[in-house]
Each structure stands twice: as C-alpha cells, then as structure tokens.
Amino acid sequence: MQIRTLRIFAEVVRQGGFSQAAKTVFATQSTVSKSVKQLEDELGVPLLDRTGHRSTLTSAGEIVYRRALKILAERDDLLAELDELRGRKRGTLRLGLPPVGSSILFAPLFAIYRGRYPGIDIRLVEHGSQRLEEILAAGDIDLAASLLPVSDDFEWQDVATEPLVAILPRSHPLADEPSTDLAHLRDFPFILFEAGFGLNKIILDACRRRGFEPTIVARSSQIDFILELAAAGLGVAFLPQMIVAQRSHIAAACVVLAEPQTEWHLAMIWRRGAYLSHAAQAWLDLAREAHIT
Structure with a gap:
C-alpha cells in the first residue's frame, strides 16, 4: 500500500469525484481511476459505489478513508519534525480562521508575528468552524480557531469567551429589553450563517433543548449583510x-441572549498528539503572551 495511492483515494473522496481529484494531484483521470482500483484490489473490498453520476463511499471505504487521513497526517508530521531536526525549517504556518471574530482577535497578532518571524510564510484558510475541523483532521493545516466544544481528536487553547446577542429590528417588541431568551424568540424567524459555521449549532442545539425548531428565513456568510437583514425586520440574528460592539452604526437593537450553554467560546485547536512545527508553536506562544486566552 503506497502513500501516493492513499492520497489519491483521499482526494477522490474529498473532491467528490475522479476528474476534480485528478486536477488536485496533478495526474490524469485514468491514473486516478487505476490507483483507486489498485487499492481496492489490494484490500480485496470495493471502496467506492460508482453507480450514478457521483461516487460514494462503501462501508469499507469509510473505514479506509478515515484511516488514510490519519496515515497521511502522520506522514506530514514525520517529515516536518525531521526537517526541523536537520535545521531546515519549512517556515510555514498553516492556519485556519473563521470569518466571525477573527478581524478583532487575530489581526493585531499577525503584525506582531510577522515582525518577530519574518521568514515564516503564513498560509491562511478561512471557513466556518465545522469545515476547519475537517481540514485540520485531514492534516492540511496546523492550527485552527474553532468554537468549543470540540471532539477528543483535538487539543485546544483558550482564545475568548463572549455572550451572544440577539439582533432585532428597533420596532421589535423585545428591542428595549436588556436581555431575552430563546423561549421569547421562538415565534420569530431566524437568520443564520451558512452551513459549516459553529455558531449555527450553538443556536439550534439551544432551540432543541427548548423544544422547538426555528423557522430559518435566510443564511449568509457575511456578518454585515446578516446585520442589515435583521435591522430590516427579516428575522432575528445572533x-x-x-x-456587535464594533458596529455601533447598525440600525438594529442588540439584546443580550440570556440562554444557558450559548456562550461563544473560541479556542485554537490542533490534532491530538500531532507534532507542532516551530511556526505553529510560535503562534500559540504569541497568543498566550498577548493575553488573548
């Protein structure tokens, strides 16, 4: 079983098909197809169900894919650790940040980090927390900022904890209240982020604990657009x-959400037991030093 064969198989799954995977691994579609077939023959089980227009994982394929991601991540860790031992630092920080909160919490750190470590190249990936955790688990980044709780597959370091605020039009009956809970908001439509944002899970889980599923009228990945939709009366946002404090100009009411287990708790996370490069460790050290935690 070759590392390249596992990587090709993982890319087929990740990209959702052979043609896109071929572009990612810089090979022909025929080569990619043969590599997956070779892996199936070697293991003696089909890994992909090729019926229809899209290949899907079989039960055996799910096991092999999960193990392949761990093997590939361990290989990358091994090479990085050996490079540092030999004094050939790669000088790359592969960092994943979510759109929500990063400009306030992390932008000041970038300038300090760049001044302190000018030889380190920062490769930034931006997604919602859930997607960042998938990319981190695959070994494609070293660190990610994500909302707690996270699975036991990750270790973490505190960044910030904040209460959530309900964003309402000024004409809303609750607009002048100092705080509210989800029970008082259940009859109003919700505006959420796009799929993959950890903040959605916090809100939806809290609604289910209250015994209801909210009506979702809009989703977006843009904070300012969500604020404007809420101010215009389309629904309530969080x-x-x-x-919110950084946007005093918004034409909306901001009411503290006094709801158990809905705090926005952000942390830097990394794969449990993974080797942290010099660049990654330096970022964590700087975060502690700057008292973000």
Whole structure:
C-alpha cells in the first residue's frame, strides 16, 4: 500500500469525484481511476459505489478513508519534525480562521508575528468552524480557531469567551429589553450563517433543548449583510457581543441572549498528539503572551 495511492483515494473522496481529484494531484483521470482500483484490489473490498453520476463511499471505504487521513497526517508530521531536526525549517504556518471574530482577535497578532518571524510564510484558510475541523483532521493545516466544544481528536487553547446577542429590528417588541431568551424568540424567524459555521449549532442545539425548531428565513456568510437583514425586520440574528460592539452604526437593537450553554467560546485547536512545527508553536506562544486566552 503506497502513500501516493492513499492520497489519491483521499482526494477522490474529498473532491467528490475522479476528474476534480485528478486536477488536485496533478495526474490524469485514468491514473486516478487505476490507483483507486489498485487499492481496492489490494484490500480485496470495493471502496467506492460508482453507480450514478457521483461516487460514494462503501462501508469499507469509510473505514479506509478515515484511516488514510490519519496515515497521511502522520506522514506530514514525520517529515516536518525531521526537517526541523536537520535545521531546515519549512517556515510555514498553516492556519485556519473563521470569518466571525477573527478581524478583532487575530489581526493585531499577525503584525506582531510577522515582525518577530519574518521568514515564516503564513498560509491562511478561512471557513466556518465545522469545515476547519475537517481540514485540520485531514492534516492540511496546523492550527485552527474553532468554537468549543470540540471532539477528543483535538487539543485546544483558550482564545475568548463572549455572550451572544440577539439582533432585532428597533420596532421589535423585545428591542428595549436588556436581555431575552430563546423561549421569547421562538415565534420569530431566524437568520443564520451558512452551513459549516459553529455558531449555527450553538443556536439550534439551544432551540432543541427548548423544544422547538426555528423557522430559518435566510443564511449568509457575511456578518454585515446578516446585520442589515435583521435591522430590516427579516428575522432575528445572533452574534458575539464583541462583534456587535464594533458596529455601533447598525440600525438594529442588540439584546443580550440570556440562554444557558450559548456562550461563544473560541479556542485554537490542533490534532491530538500531532507534532507542532516551530511556526505553529510560535503562534500559540504569541497568543498566550498577548493575553488573548
């Protein structure tokens, strides 16, 4: 079983097909197809169900894919650790950050980090927390900022904890209240982020604990657009208090969400037991030094 064969198989799954995977691994579609077939023959089980227009994982394929991601990540860790031992630092920080809160919390650190470590190249990936965790688990980044709780597959370091705020039009009956809970908001439509944002899970899980599923009228990945939709009366939106405080110009009411287990708790996370490069460790050290945690 070759590392390249596992990587090709993982890319077929990740990209959702052979043609896109071929572009990612810089090979022909025929080569990619043969590599997957070779892996299936070697293991003696089909890994992909090729019926229809899209290949899907079989039960055996799910096991092999999960194990392949761990093997590939361990290989990358091994090479990085050996490079540092030999004094050939790669000088790359592969960092994943979510759109929500990063400009306030992390932008000041970038300038300090760049001044302190000018030889380190920062490769930034931006997605919602859930997607970042998938990319981190695959070994494609070293660190990610994600909302707690996270699975036991990750270790973490505190960044910030903030209460959530309900964003309402000024004409809303609750607009002048100092705080509210989800029970008082259940009859109003919700505006959420796009799929993959951890903040959605916090809100939806809290609604289910209250015994209801909210009506979702809009989703977006843009904070300012979500704020404008809420101000215009389309529905109620939710954001960490510190982000709302940075936007005093918004034409909306901001009411603290006094709801158990809905705090926005952000942390830097990494794969449990993974080797952290010099660049990654330096970022974590700087975060502690700057008292973000």
